[in-house]
Amino acid sequence: MKNAVGREIPDFLLTNGKEVYQGKNYMDGKYIQKASPRTKRYETPQESKLVESLADALRACGAKSGMTFSFHHHLRDGDFVVNMVMKAAIEELGLDNLTIAASSLGSAHDPIADYIEQGKVVGIQTSGIRGRMGEVVSAGKLPTPAIIRSHGGRPRAIEGGEVHIDIAFIAAPTSDCVGNCRGIGGKSDCGSMGYAMTDAKYADHVVVVTDCLVDFPNMPASVEAIDVDAVVVVDSIGNPKKIASAAARISQNPRDLMMAENVAKVIASTPYFKDGFSFQTGVGGPSLAANLFLEQYMDERDIKMGWAIGGICGPMVELLKKGKVGKVIDVQDFDLDAVRSINQTPNHFEMSASQYANPANKGAFVNKLDFVVLAALEIDTGFNVNVLTGSDGVLRGAPGGHPDTAAGSKVCIIVTPLVRGRMATVCEHVVTVTTPGDCVDVLVTDYGIAVNPLRPDLVECLDSAGIPHVSIEALKDKAYSLVGTPDDLQWEDKVVAVLEARDGTILDVVRKIKPYQLDG
Amino acid sequence: MIPRPRPERFRLRRTMMFMNAQKPGLIKDAYIYGCDSIMLDLEDAVAENQKDAARFSLYHALKTVDYGDTEVIVRINGLDTPHWREDVRVCVAGGADGIRIAKCESAQDVLTVEKATEEAEREFGVEVGRTLLMAALESPKGILNAYEICAASERMFGVAISGGDFRKCMQTTPQRDGVDMLAARGQMLIAARAAGVQCFDTVFTNLDDTEGFEAEVLQNKAMGFDGKSLINPKQIRFVHQVFAPTEKEITQAEKILTAYREQSAAGVGVFTVDGKMIDIAFIPGAERTLKLARACGMWEGDLV
Numbered sequence: 069m070k071n072a073v074g075r076e077i078p079d080f081l082l083t084n085g086k087e088v089y090q091g092k093n094y095m096d097g098k099y100i101q102k103a104s105p106r107t108k109r110y111e112t113p114q115e116s117k118l119v120e121s122l123a124d125a126l127r128a129c130g131a132k133s134g135m136t137f138s139f140h141h142h143l144r145d146g147d148f149v150v151n152m153v154m155k156a157a158i159e160e161l162g163l164d165n166l167t168i169a170a171s172s173l174g175s176a177h178d179p180i181a182d183y184i185e186q187g188k189v190v191g192i193q194t195s196g197i198r199g200r201m202g203e204v205v206s207a208g209k210l211p212t213p214a215i216i217r218s219h220g221g222r223p224r225a226i227e228g229g230e231v232h233i234d235i236a237f238i239a240a241p242t243s244d245c246v247g248n249c250r251g252i253g254g255k256s257d258c259g260s261m262g263y264a265m266t267d268a269k270y271a272d273h274v275v276v277v278t279d280c281l282v283d284f285p286n287m288p289a290s291v292e293a294i295d296v297d298a299v300v301v302v303d304s305i306g307n308p309k310k311i312a313s314a315a316a317r318i319s320q321n322p323r324d325l326m327m328a329e330n331v332a333k334v335i336a337s338t339p340y341f342k343d344g345f346s347f348q349t350g351v352g353g354p355s356l357a358a359n360l361f362l363e364q365y366m367d368e369r370d371i372k373m374g375w376a377i378g379g380i381c382g383p384m385v386e387l388l389k390k391g392k393v394g395k396v397i398d399v400q401d402f403d404l405d406a407v408r409s410i411n412q413t414p415n416h417f418e419m420s421a422s423q424y425a426n427p428a429n430k431g432a433f434v435n436k437l438d439f440v441v442l443a444a445l446e447i448d449t450g451f452n453v454n455v456l457t458g459s460d461g462v463l464r465g466a467p468g469g470h471p472d473t474a475a476g477s478k479v480c481i482i483v484t485p486l487v488r489g490r491m492a493t494v495c496e497h498v499v500t501v502t503t504p505g506d507c508v509d510v511l512v513t514d515y516g517i518a519v520n521p522l523r524p525d526l527v528e529c530l531d532s533a534g535i536p537h538v539s540i541e542a543l544k545d546k547a548y549s550l551v552g553t554p555d556d557l558q559w560e561d562k563v564v565a566v567l568e569a570r571d572g573t574i575l576d577v578v579r580k581i582k583p584y585q586l587d588g
Numbered sequence: 589m590i591p592r593p594r595p596e597r598f599r600l601r602r603t604m605m606f607m608n609a610q611k612p613g614l615i616k617d618a619y620i621y622g623c624d625s626i627m628l629d630l631e632d633a634v635a636e637n638q639k640d641a642a643r644f645s646l647y648h649a650l651k652t653v654d655y656g657d658t659e660v661i662v663r664i665n666g667l668d669t670p671h672w673r674e675d676v677r678v679c680v681a682g683g684a685d686g687i688r689i690a691k692c693e694s695a696q697d698v699l700t701v702e703k704a705t706e707e708a709e710r711e712f713g714v715e716v717g718r719t720l721l722m723a724a725l726e727s728p729k730g731i732l733n734a735y736e737i738c739a740a741s742e743r744m745f746g747v748a749i750s751g752g753d754f755r756k757c758m759q760t761t762p763q764r765d766g767v768d769m770l771a772a773r774g775q776m777l778i779a780a781r782a783a784g785v786q787c788f789d790t791v792f793t794n795l796d797d798t799e800g801f802e803a804e805v806l807q808n809k810a811m812g813f814d815g816k817s818l819i820n821p822k823q824i825r826f827v828h829q830v831f832a833p834t835e836k837e838i839t840q841a842e843k844i845l846t847a848y849r850e851q852s853a854a855g856v857g858v859f860t861v862d863g864k865m866i867d868i869a870f871i872p873g874a875e876r877t878l879k880l881a882r883a884c885g886m887w888e889g890d891l892v
Contacts, residue, residue: 322821326621329825514620534885550617 073452073501075576081213081566087573092475092506095571100428103229105272108297116245117299122156122277125298126235129273131157134165135234138267141172141196142239142251142258142400146310149239149277151179152302158188167191169231171222171263171421172466175199176310184209193231195219196466197456197565205564206462208580214463214565216456216502216578219399220425220432220472221570223266228428230572236271238264238291239305243278247296248289251418252407254280256306259401259410260380261290265420268295279305288411290418316381316403318360319353323514327483328357330512330535331441336365337533338526340438340478344374344394348434348473349441351381351402354483354512358441359383366392377424377433378469380406380416388413397433399424399469425472427570434469434476442470444484446498449540451505451520453482454498456567459491461557461581463565467502471570474507479526486513492547492554494540499557500567501576515546558582590654595685595720597745600624600883601786602815602831603824604661604748608633610642615649618658621821622828624883625659630675631666631690639671643678650682659685661722664701666691673704679719680708686720686745691753693729698740705743722746722788726753731772738783747780748817749773751790764800766807777812786814795820805830832884833877841874841881845891848874 069077071088082088119125137157139150150170157163166188168180172195181200183189192205192214205214217225225231240249241257251261256279268274268291276291276299285293319325331354335341347362349355360383366372375395376384382405387393395415401407409416425434434440445465446454453474456465474480484493494513509526511518518540519527530537558581565578603623607614609630618626628649634642646662662684664675668691679687689701701721709716721743725731731754738747749772755761760768773789780787789808792801801823808816809830816827833841843861848871851859858867881887 322621325822514617 071574072506073450073504073575075501077574077577078563081563081574081577089504089569089573089575092504094573095428100224100228102227103232103270105233105270107272107295114246117247117293117296118245118281119298119300122153122275122300122302123160125275125300126153126157126161128298129235129275131161131163131235133163135163136167136169136191136232138233138236138271139168139170140239140261140264140267141170141174142261142263143256143306143311144258145174145176146256146307147174147176147239148302148304148306149237150177153237153277154180154183154189158183164188165190167193169193169233171219172196172468173198173201177201187211193217195222195468197463198465202463206578206581208560208562208564210564213563213577216467216565216567218425218467218471218570219263219421219469220427220434221568221572223420223422223426224428224570224572225568226266226270227422227426228572233267233271235273235275236264236267238268238274238276238296240276240278240291241305242280242282242286243276243299244282244284244286244293245299246284246293247274247276247291247299248284248286248293249276249278249291250286250288251290251401252410253282253286254278256280256304256308256311257407258311259407260398260418262399262419262424263421264291266422268292273297275300277302277305279303312401312407313403316351316356316383316405318383319357321353323485324353324357327354327485327512327514329361330517331355331358331481331483332361332365333533333535334481334510334512334517334530335362335439335479336369337529337535338479339529341365341369341371343371345371345438346374346436347376347439348378348437348477350443351379352443355441355443356381356383358483359387363387363392377419377437378473380410382406385409385413385416388416425469425476425570427472427475428572432472432476434472437473437477439479439481440473440477441481441483442474444482444493446493446495447482447484447508447511447540448495448498448505449544451508451511451540452498452501453503453505453508454500456502457500457578459499459554461499461559461578463578467567471503471507474503475570479510480508481510481512482508483512486515486543486547487551490551492544492551494543494547495554496544500578502567504569504575511540511543513543516543518543590652592655592660592683592685594715594718595659597720597743598786599659600880601659601746601788603818603827604788604815605818605821605824606633606663606791608642609646609649609662610634610638612645612649615645616653619655621824623658623818623821623824624815625661626655627661627663627688627817628684629663630671631663639665643674647678647682650684661686661688663688663690663724667697667700672701676701676704677708677711680705680714681712683714684719686722688748689721689723690750691726691730692723692737693727694733695736695740698723698737698744702741702743717743719743720745722748724748724750725772725776726750727757728754731775734776734779735782738779738785744783744785746786746788746814747776748788749776749790752793754790764803766804773811781812787812789813789816791817791819792823793819795822802826828884831880832886833881835886837877838881838887841877842889842891844870844874845878
């Protein structure tokens with residue numbers, strides 16, 4: 069069945085009430101039945117929940133083959149916990165048929181690809197998938213398709229019982245002996261632990277894995293001891309160098325700066341750019357640099373940002389410290405400046421992924437967002453964005469909060485160079501739709517700006533500010549004139565991943581790519 | 589093959605951005621930053637043993653990249669090198685809009701390049717006279733001969749000073765107030781205006797010194813330069829901002845041109861606008877202001 073972004077969704081996926089994507093805010097007003105976990109009572113006072121090893125923790129939680137384990141990705145590409153836990157489960161306890169439900173997975177998790185090939189891991193649910201795991205999933209090695217969700221879609225699915233977590237593993241930079249966890253104060257600090265919060269509340273069992281045991285009570289706790297079954301102390305939960313970069317530096321690349329300046333110009337041309345406005349930006353080159361130019365406009369007009377959300381990094385903390393932003397609410401930290409600031413700098417707060425972006429709760433932060441600035445691997449003439457699959461059709465990305473912020477915000481700006489090497493970023497049809505075009509408002513490239521025709525109000529804003537813009541078709545034509553028109557990818561029938569829209573409908577599927585064969 | 593329109597001898601040239609002709613990543617689309625002219629360099633940016641490679645890259649860029657309205661000028665190697673003749677041939681064959689003569693010291697230098705340019709135009713079947721010239725003055729002798737250089741050829745559209753070499757000759761270094769090059773800039777400006785060609789200031793190389801850069805651009809504008817050579821796209825915006833006319837200048841220019849049309853149609857040569865005497869001598873200045881205003885996106889109209 070064809071969905072609202074023109075993608076053909078196979079019927080076998082449309083069971084148990086699953087629907088195809090119908091358009092923005094389709095689920096508005098419907099009810100959701102929340103799931104409740106089955107948790108163990110600890111009535112007899114316990115001195116400590118410390119156990120010797122991950123294997124002991126797994127046993128204590130009744131780990132069995134066929135279970136779903138959840139993980140969060142605040143340790144980013146420095147994470148050791150997913151691999152450690154899966155190794156203990158598969159190699160020490162001999163479990164199989166396991167499903168990993170992670171908030172994201174990266175190339176740090178390459179070893180899991182082996183477990184997929186061995187048939188020990190049979191299900192993957194995640195926002196991001198990269199490296200070898202992306203390759204084996206794309207090669208069709210999972211018996212059932214991977215499920216890709218946004219950062220808001222994940223807590224929706226967990227709260228609604230679509231994902232039932234048997235054991236949640238919390239990678240905790242610090243924990244006390246009963247499982248009060250924080251993201252700071254240890255040797256592998258990550259700052260916010262926002263993505264882990266829903267897991268801890270909805271999992272049947274919760275295991276805290278830490279490399280820094282601190283005195284009880286570890287307060288204020290991001291994950292609370294009341295939800296924790298066991299605490300395991302390991303040598304190291306991750307590589308600090310890969311958890312948070314030293315400092316996210318604003319790009320000096322003239323192309324990035326030019327695009328960033330145009331992003332700021334577009335923002336400043338809209339009526340939403342007024343005292344108290346709200347903002348989110350990514351950490352990519354031009355997205356982050358937009359901060360710099362936005363600050364100039366704020367100074368010029370003598371206005372301040374009311375609040376900022378998202379993955380947070382140093383330049384935003386800097387604005388907070390200078391008093392140019394009222395509050396920063398933080399689901400994840402990208403650099404040490406942000407890690408050191410959370411819950412320390414006044415008005416720098418932590419939030420859960422559900423509070424950040426879940427479309428099925430009663431009002432996430434993204435719903436109050438004025439502007440979001442996002443990157444894209446590809447954007448097509450329908451303004452549909454792909455941030456998941458590469459030009460070869462292989463999984464190597466993450467929707468993350470992209471679809472959530474795009475849908476919630478008043479103005480969603482995509483900033484991307486028109487071409488990357490020989491690839492056209494602006495194209496006829498994206499490989500995979502990860503953010504639907506009805507949520508995307510403005511495209512800023514190094515070759516020009518395009519406004520979604522669904523937003524005539526923004527066209528007027530740009531016109532009256534004298535900001536030149538062209539049709540997105542003209543940008544696509546320019547891109548194709550530079551690098552040529554790409555051939556269509558060749559797919560097999562097998563679906564290797566299902567891309568859920570944030571509301572739980574099906575936005576797109578990723579199929580197995582046909583092995584490339586030389587002519588003749 | 590990208591056909592380029594016949595170059596205009598006098599056009600807006602507020603910003604000329606230098607880039608190494610050997611770097612495809614730079615030259616493939618340098619026009620996106622909005623400078624008026626790009627200056628593809630075959631001279632100092634290119635290592636001695638890479639001159640051929642740079643010419644090759646330049647030729648193919650000129651033939652395949654659509655630079656649109658952005659003027660494309662090439663800085664060739666000095667006349668004291670074995671490279672310059674081949675540089676001229678590649679500029680003409682590729683269809684560059686103009687050639688910048690490095691280390692120009694006399695009218696004869698201009699004539700020498702002009703001759704080679706004409707020969708190349710005939711060789712490659714390019715319209716004779718199409719390729720424009722400008723001169724870079726890099727030595728005291730060049731400054732002293734500025735007028736004869738500016739007036740040496742109908743192809744000449746302007747003259748620029750090259751600060752690095754010139755300061756070395758003068759045994760000085762960049763000064764905050766520009767006193768190191770004050771006399772040279774002044775003399776070159778006078779010569780350019782006397783010969784009726786444009787005049788451009790040198791590059792400002794310390795990218796971290798925003799304050800110094802801005803002070804120099806303001807001084808350039810105050811001295812009467814037409815524009816400035818740049819080394820980085822981030823310098824473009826400020827120059828365009830400084831060289832933009834004020835709202836008052838635009839209004840005044842509009843009034844002068846409107847009044848001039850009405851009065852000259854009625855056979856009147858001298859008239860007043862807002863109490864000031866205006867005659868035909870004011871017209872080119874007013875026209876220049878409106879063209880500049882249009883280029884800066886500040887004015888739309890059909891008076892010019």
